Amino acid sequence: MEAMLPPPEDAAPSEPPVTLLRDAPDWYYLLREFEALYRHGSAGGSEPIRSHRAKVRNALSQILAANPAILPRPPAQKPVTAHFARTLDLGERGAMQGMARALREVRDRLHWEYGYEKMPKALARKYAYCEVLGPQGPVRSETLILGFVLFAPATTYPQHSHSGIEESYISIAGGWSENDTAVYAPGSLILNRPQHEHRITTGEQDPCLLAYAWIGDQTKLAQPGMKLTATRKARAARGI
Numbered sequence: 663m664e665a666m667l668p669p670p671e672d673a674a675p676s677e678p679p680v681t682l683l684r685d686a687p688d689w690y691y692l693l694r695e696f697e698a699l700y701r702h703g704s705a706g707g708s709e710p711i712r713s714h715r716a717k718v719r720n721a722l723s724q725i726l727a728a729n730p731a732i733l734p735r736p737p738a739q740k741p742v743t744a745h746f747a748r749t750l751d752l753g754e755r756g757a758m759q760g761m762a763r764a765l766r767e768v769r770d771r772l773h774w775e776y777g778y779e780k781m782p783k784a785l786a787r788k789y790a791y792c793e794v795l796g797p798q799g800p801v802r803s804e805t806l807i808l809g810f811v812l813f814a815p816a817t818t819y820p821q822h823s824h825s826g827i828e829e830s831y832i833s834i835a836g837g838w839s840e841n842d843t844a845v846y847a848p849g850s851l852i853l854n855r856p857q858h859e860h861r862i863t864t865g866e867q868d869p870c871l872l873a874y875a876w877i878g879d880q881t882k883l884a885q886p887g888m889k890l891t892a893t894r895k896a897r898a899a900r901g902i
């Protein structure tokens with residue numbers, strides 16, 4: 663009888679090969695669309711917005727030059743993603759068509775999530791976001807988060823703020839308002855500075871898709887601890 667030999671060294675299980683950004687053209691071109699938005703758009707004469715745009719595009723340029731690894735996340739749907747096809751269709755007909763087309767190419771690889779520990783029931787059916795770059799991947803970065811947030815028609819995204827993080831939203835499809843102060847159409851950018859309380863509402867007829875960028879404190883980017891601000895009624899009930 664033949665003696666059992668240990669398996670040859672090259673038969674040992676090997677690490678799966680790492681894919682780098684340049685070998686993943688769909689993710690790379692999607693990030694190039696973000697870079698174009700933050701490079702060529704207008705700051706509307708606002709110094710804080712000009713500075714935010716510069717921070718985002720500088721961080722992104724460095725990330726693109728470093729050719730980071732892709733850490734694929736399992737695709738995940740949420741109820742609101744039933745509106746995604748319509749959203750892309752609207753986006754491809756409007757001012758943000760380049761971004762909408764690039765997003766279509768990765769649509770089956772997106773990991774849609776809520777981010778909040780406590781999710782109001784009504785919002786769970788009408789909201790979700792997905793990251794395309796950040797500490798969790800799929801494109802790895804510690805210094806910047808880029809992603810998309812999707813809303814069903816007639817959604818109210820309750821009041822919240824972000825500690826240590828500057829946030830900008832750029833409309834890709836649909837109309838929306840923040841703090842009841844204006845209506846934003848595809849191509850508009852809005853800056854929410856750290857701690858700024860904001861509440862979003864979306865149009866009655868169509869879904870709404872916003873691209874977003876988060877830049878700021880790296881520990882906050884790694885663990886943003888998203889929390890909706892308690893309503894006045896809830897605060898009163900808890901005696902705060």
Ligand SMILES: [Fe+2]
Pocket residue numbers: 822824829854860
């Ligand atoms: Fe926000």
